[in-house]
Amino acid sequence: MMSFGERFRITIFGSSHGPEVGVTIEGIPAGTRIDPERIQADLDRRRPVGRRLATRRQEEDRLVLDSGVTQGQADGAPLRAHVTNEDVRREPYDRLKETPRPGHADYPARVRYGTGADLSGGGIFSGRMTVGLVIAGSVAKTLLAARGIDVVGYTRSIGTVDAEIPPGADVPQLRERSRTNEVGTPDPVASSRMEEAIAEARRDGDSLGGIVEVRIDHVPVGLGEPFFDSLESTIAHVLFSVPAVKAVEFGAGFAAARMRGSEHNDPFVWVGSEVRTVTNHAGGILGGLATGMPIVVRVAVKPTSSIARPQQTVNLTTRSAETLVVTGRHDPCIVPRAVVVLEAVAAIAIADLALRGGYV
């Protein structure tokens, strides 16, 4: 369904080619400062950044705070906000009803929902639904910041170009560095090569995927609900809701599967009056609960499905093979825009667990 969360509860609405996209948020404690400029800044991070790297669909994505805010503060009513869909061109999508795009939801959505559903531009399966996630994530980050919890997302790789993450960097440093380039990575050397790789993919009528890492510092020890609502379960649940996400790993992740216990186990030490671990292969989570070390999660984003190159597909009515050239306006790589979305949903998950556990 379109709702997530138990106590920080979001309900997204709208669709790709409908009049709007947005979100309703329940559970924000009354009195929480709501800064529209801060939310707008996050929305801007989600927008296509420059001609060379991104889709030509031009959406202003101006935040409209509809209700729930009085004099700059959450007022106890649900916070509702949206942006208007302005640059909608339905024509390129009309023929897709019969010829599903490879890599898209078109085919299973058509089988499931029939012809009554408006699947133009992907309908509710579109990446445009993530606008509501970014708005909610921005509010969640404000909530968490008041408790000292700090969330950042950044690009780890695009295509085959890997970033080097500066060891020992904290969240503010990672945030600052990854804002200096269009691809959102803290590695300035890799950033240029990533931009080139995207430009090259565009020239080829092709697309690239990549890996985004989200890191959350200063999560209180013990945060997380037992068993089915573990930190990993809750964060992964909402990460996998984001279109194009195909893999999620915490801490050492898949690499842990190749390690020995003596290597993987993070030794405990006292650092002043705090218990810390020497390494952080656990990614800040043991038994589904926060250890107090940084939570580290990596997310694989598949290459954009809509590409200009001819692709093999089927006609659902005539039952014949077809060659499809997708002519809409699409990003050759959505990874730079996905960074703020994945950061947002991680913050939403933590905010919900924090409220459930009585931490905020």
Add this chain to the structure above:
Amino acid sequence: MMSFGERFRITIFGSSHGPEVGVTIEGIPAGTRIDPERIQADLDRRRPVGRRLATRRQEEDRLVLDSGVTQGQADGAPLRAHVTNEDVRREPYDRLKETPRPGHADYPARVRYGTGADLSGGGIFSGRMTVGLVIAGSVAKTLLAARGIDVVGYTRSIGTVDAEIPPGADVPQLRERSRTNEVGTPDPVASSRMEEAIAEARRDGDSLGGIVEVRIDHVPVGLGEPFFDSLESTIAHVLFSVPAVKAVEFGAGFAAARMRGSEHNDPFVWVGSEVRTVTNHAGGILGGLATGMPIVVRVAVKPTSSIARPQQTVNLTTRSAETLVVTGRHDPCIVPRAVVVLEAVAAIAIADLALRGGYV
């Protein structure tokens, strides 16, 4: 919390060193055949298999069907079942209250729940809780089988030993092959090397992790709920509830992040009267909905945290450093036993979505 699912709803109970572990299942259609031997067979797959490979904690894990079954059929009441904890030795755990085991839930659980909680043997954070998952998964597989949906889990790697998965094998073939060896892999060559690797880790007082793959064939096209309850979100949610799981990927997974769209997109073709894809990089899921191709998900299991080698930890009371030697009885590698658990939770997720979508 201890419940999962909306219409195929399970609630697990018990704890590692309490008197029992088990599950209550709601939503099984009345009249569904319930075969205790089939469930017992799954429980047996979860048991430590041989001296060389596994823990010395000896649990019979005899299934007790307490209620909800009449004359071999689900009777409309919740199905409740449990096994008794028989071989409980609390002593080795007593000192762990002050000296948390590296890699375990001990430390955050103690901070969260205080000294009132019985965390002996891991309490509700123990792998023993997965007994209830196996029972519920066995029932879920029966439900799904009646609709033609077929689920299997198998070992892809243990430590650095990788299995080769026979291309073109279907679920029954994968099932048959992976039952011929103790480690649950369909690759007979790798199986011997995996067993050796485990034996070696045991000799070293150390442990190994690995990767389990779960595959589900014949899932109806369109199965999955929109946005937040996508197939990936729902399956990943419950996979990450299983202790020791640190990463989940669907289809090409992390490899997708390095592919181009033209390479990753699976072309559609007509095969008889069915739409199929030539490749299956999507792992059977597009837009969170089933495409009708096999669902393929891989899961990283970290190396067992409890190892015999001395480890560095802290004393929470005296605020000093300590060296810990874990003396309980533990598996050097839980991957072979995790196979049936991960298969079970995947089946549970699919069963719930199938009931929610009206497919069963």
Add this chain to the structure above:
Amino acid sequence: MMSFGERFRITIFGSSHGPEVGVTIEGIPAGTRIDPERIQADLDRRRPVGRRLATRRQEEDRLVLDSGVTQGQADGAPLRAHVTNEDVRREPYDRLKETPRPGHADYPARVRYGTGADLSGGGIFSGRMTVGLVIAGSVAKTLLAARGIDVVGYTRSIGTVDAEIPPGADVPQLRERSRTNEVGTPDPVASSRMEEAIAEARRDGDSLGGIVEVRIDHVPVGLGEPFFDSLESTIAHVLFSVPAVKAVEFGAGFAAARMRGSEHNDPFVWVGSEVRTVTNHAGGILGGLATGMPIVVRVAVKPTSSIARPQQTVNLTTRSAETLVVTGRHDPCIVPRAVVVLEAVAAIAIADLALRGGYV
């Protein structure tokens, strides 16, 4: 929270003196006809009807369908709709922060939410939140009508004036008759006396309550979920969410407590190919499931809390006694306006259970 329902899921937003009130609805099957005029007609039934009977707050309550409808049909995206709050006058409410109105949420809401919450006009506890319920209820009725299920609400009593319900009348007849007068009762004689009673209460600076009955015909036999989500539980849950509701009874209700079993039990008979009951003391529900007979539920609406007469209250800051004269614009009797709201929420409950049980 602000959400209700599992598969026909509504989330209301806005507040009494904020910019808007409205609702987001998930779960409407794509292709369902959405007629804005029909929804507007229901909203109009909720509006203050005439000078003599109602509040002087003048809200146009013009429906705005924001998204989820394409070419007159639900398009698979959430349906979002709202009306604008236009006639907001905050001044009369400012002093209420310190002197809670008797019979209102002011006092417990202030203790719970503190001074950060905007409780002006009642905030999210206001009757104005029911605008979203009416919109959602109108859509629910459309859904149910397609399955032959017919819902109507009408006034049974206002103050001490009781209506006589024509025996044997079906839903269309009850609907038609209760639309012929301002108080929404199917008894034309009682309607005049009810109007007089309301006018008299207004002259006295006082208010009246009343009883609303909702009847639902042609509910499929068996509809309802076992135990905790019984028909009575689900309908009563959402009825009691409506401000001013203090009692709910099904069928014979409290009168059943004084009957003998031989009198109360409804005998079964065959009527053609259908099983019916001779009487309907059960109100169409046995064991929480629909019997196929009309569902009949009565709801007590307390007299409007805001009255012009001086009332005794306290000052929360000075800890002294105060005499309060409420000067806002208020209905002397909200019962006529509550009819469509209670009809709406009953329809919402049935629609959700119908979708959960696979009946629509």
Add this chain to the structure above:
Amino acid sequence: MMSFGERFRITIFGSSHGPEVGVTIEGIPAGTRIDPERIQADLDRRRPVGRRLATRRQEEDRLVLDSGVTQGQADGAPLRAHVTNEDVRREPYDRLKETPRPGHADYPARVRYGTGADLSGGGIFSGRMTVGLVIAGSVAKTLLAARGIDVVGYTRSIGTVDAEIPPGADVPQLRERSRTNEVGTPDPVASSRMEEAIAEARRDGDSLGGIVEVRIDHVPVGLGEPFFDSLESTIAHVLFSVPAVKAVEFGAGFAAARMRGSEHNDPFVWVGSEVRTVTNHAGGILGGLATGMPIVVRVAVKPTSSIARPQQTVNLTTRSAETLVVTGRHDPCIVPRAVVVLEAVAAIAIADLALRGGYV
């Protein structure tokens, strides 16, 4: 479904003629004292009390605490407990498959669940399921007592015999008085007449209903969740889950509908450092939140459906009329036994809201 609550979450299991009935409870804070004798005492209050007044089905209902309790305290694992069904006689029920009992769930349950479900003795629709509610309610009362919240249920009427409730009595006094007689009423004069009325109904092969009142003192001001999870909604939801409940009213309830606002509104006064109301027509609830005054709720229990007198019903197979004489063992009046059940579910609702709001 068989689960209720969000943070004090109960899942009931078993059925009328299956091997057991019981409950699993999540959310009990670790360290909470669990006294089996106290729970047993509540179970004993639910048992048929004497030959003259009650069913001849003889169940010992001995509490078995299966898990979740260590050394007399909740240990952080779910608390699971059950009683065994011992005195099961299926024969009288066999023919009911074709001839549904008037007033029972038989008919709609058969239509809904088909012949696969075990509806013997009512299956999961039986009053026997309330054993789990009593166990959970007993634990909930312990939780609430630690916060000073005190819950009691008592009989207000049986058939046409009304009890007089001593004005000014507090919960301990009401509890003490209503335990002095078999029918559970605080009015010793009415108690004899109630017993006579029940005996008379039994002689006539007939049954009686009645009204139970539940009162909860010292609920913290503000407890309750906004809008859909109001105190009234949550309490009524679970009260209406109890078989045979047909009406629920809070405070003045239906009488409020006939009052004027000036009469119904409860004036606020300072009593020492506390805000109280002079009257309590609101039943301790305004805007769905606790006012700090006693919560008062009355519940109508219909007369037992199973009566010895011949009743008119149908044969579902032969499509003919039948006369049915119910020969099972049944209570002529379940009201005395329902008291502890309704007290229990009210406590469960309050406990859940208290945990959700952070009050315990």
